[in-house]
Amino acid sequence: MVKTSMSHEDYLEAIVMLGGTTDAPVRSVDVANKLGVSKASVNKAISALKEQELVVQPHYGDITLTEAGYAYGRSVLDRHRTLFDFLTKALGVEPEVAEVEACQMEHAISDASFEKWGAFVRSLDL
Template sequence: MFRLQNEIGLKLSSSLEDYLESIYLIQRDQTVARMKDIASRLGVTAPSVTGAIKSLNKLGLVEHSNYGYVKLSETGGKIAADIFRVHQALTDFLHIILGLDYQKAESDACRIEHSIEPETVRRLADFLEFAISPSKGCKGCAQKFNEWYLEKDK
């Protein structure tokens, strides 16, 4: 059932990845994450959060004692940061290259981030670097694509 994937060698479900990422972002914004913050961010009910946190706790990815705050463990923090990096790379690509509005780019990224391979993400990020660089071979083709796209269906 376990597939080598991140530094501790386990493959998390999309759902648990979402929880981890939420905790990461809440911690970043507010230092501590509470169950209700996680619930409202993910649009689930409190008991769902309790269950998920228990799973993450068993896996050693969060620290949590009853009725208290939730904190990412060191490993949990690393994994969450990885997930968020993927999220960012995808969002940037969808927004800057494809020209999706930022909201849509984020929500699409949020779903795709769980099913994309690391190599693909790496290439996506590299392509972005290449495409927006005025000095590399492409000379700002992201910009050019968006101009072309706007004219396209006229």
């Protein structure tokens, strides 16, 4: 999978969180509200994601993920949830802090390291 920027990963994650799939589109305004950004920022990010063939959007229409975009967005969301659960359940980090830190960590850890870390966490049976 080709990597995109942390910011664009956040957009893909938000689209998945809003229920976006290859069959279920989401509205730009909902993405803007979810991320706390302007609609113009969403349009700019979506243009870049269209160039990477991760989303499809007719001129100012709703946003639909491609197969690759959905897989990428799910991956980012799964990382986030796994990291959040580990921080809160295994380490006792406050949820508000864990939310911010999981978001930062989900972008920084490599796929190979995350796989190994994930196997370790699963062995803990949290």
